[in-house]
Amino acid sequence: MANGRSRLLQHLTAAAASLINMCYGTFMGWPGTTLPILEAEDSPLPLTADEGSWLASINSLTMLVAIFATGYAVDVVGRKKVLLFGAVPLFIWWVMVAFANSYGMLLAARAIGSLGGGPIITALPVFLCEIADTDVRGTLIVIHYFLMQCGYLLVYSIGPYLSVTTVALICASIPIIFFLTFIWMPESPYYFLKQRREAEAVKCLERFKGQLSREELKFELESMYQAIREKQQSKGKLKDVILVPVHRRTLLLAILASIGLALVLSLVMGELFHVSVKGVASAVGITVMALYGFFLQKMFQVVSDGLGAYYSFWGFTVMCVGAVVYVYALMPETRNKTFAQINEEMIHNEVCPV
Missing domain, CATH: 1.20.1250.20 (MFS general substrate transporter like domains)
Incomplete structure (x- = not known):
């Protein structure tokens, strides 16, 4: 702490x-x-x-x-x-x-x-x-x-x-x-550890965490090394995101709910996805959101000119209401939880068995 x-x-x-x-x-x-x-x-x-x-x-x-x-x-x-x-x-x-x-x-x-x-x-x-x-x-x-x-x-x-x-x-x-x-x-200490520059990682870590005892420093470094090893050893593929139930469920949740609440998509990507598929799942989610954003922004003028701007804003209203209901019913709480705890909860969460 x-x-x-x-x-x-x-x-x-x-x-x-x-x-x-x-x-x-x-x-x-x-x-x-x-x-x-x-x-x-x-x-x-x-x-x-x-x-x-x-x-x-x-x-x-x-x-x-x-x-x-x-x-x-x-x-x-x-x-x-x-x-x-x-x-x-x-x-x-x-x-x-x-x-x-x-x-x-x-x-x-x-x-x-x-x-x-x-x-x-x-x-x-x-x-x-x-x-x-x-x-x-x-x-x-x-x-x-x-x-x-x-x-x-x-x-x-x-x-x-x-x-x-x-x-x-x-x-x-x-x-x-x-x-x-x-x-x-300061730079993130994770970056320096990935570059095998432990001394610089320790300096950054102590700036962000304060003066640490030898035991505390060892614990922090081991936790970061463990996260890095898991990411390097678990090479997630696109098929894993689609075929593995927990990853598919998480991806569908992110793609946050984001129809109405796009601003929190990056937070969801960072917290909910398992480290093994975080990269590929984030790429899929961000691509979908970019294409969706392009379609939405381009069609706004078309719909507004053809039918009236109020049709566009009523559509936005429906999306936001639907997103609120969806998030309330299915999105897990991540407050004060480690990434390991969040991933464990997603694995055992059967409220969205898709």
Whole structure:
């Protein structure tokens, strides 16, 4: 158990890391306030409704490239470096928006900015779970989502009242703040152990946990080594996710319920899946969500133009109500539980015998 000072460092590190999610919140919120301006008669850069729908949805497809690349990079270059890299495409996006003079430039900027979604969706939840004590893991994840909503709130607050260029330049400062803040924070000790750099892992571990006795340090290292060995020895395959009942049940639960509650998908992926299939199951779940997000964003404009916007929002309402009922009835509680306890509960949970 970490002491007060080390517990504070866990929260500060999580807040600094999660600033990149605030960057992503501004990126994702931009179409909602700016597209109506660009599609208006007095637009500074005239767009059609169809062009606007492509700007709102193309990122769901292009970010898949970064997601799969990031899944490999987190164990090669480290969680921290991957997250720092994620700020670069988001910064480029805002600079391109500030000086965009054509639809093509905006579309290219949108595709580039979406590459920042890879580190956020794959590396950030892993990093937060690895640095946190079990009893504060949920709190750190809340910081992660809270700052994303702050990003949405910022762009919604200034977007309708300032020029497109001014909004872009203001939002471009957030990736810079994230980079300058997070670069000083420790790396995950799990990464150093996987790289056989135990001395550096111990330093990071003691920063996050406080001064440990020899027995406590041995216990922490053995627990991490055990988790790493299980992941290396258990090479999950796609067929395992489909054919093994507990993995299939977990995947169906994640795909959280996420129709109405997509923001917590990455947390579910990180906590519910067994280590042997976490990688492949996360890839499947994220791919489904990306395709679903693209379809939803692209069809929103089509449905709204053809039938009226109220049909779209009633559809969202039904999805959210259904997700609440589904989660309440079938989703296990993960608060204050280790990953081993969560996996054991999923194995013995027969409420969803599919």
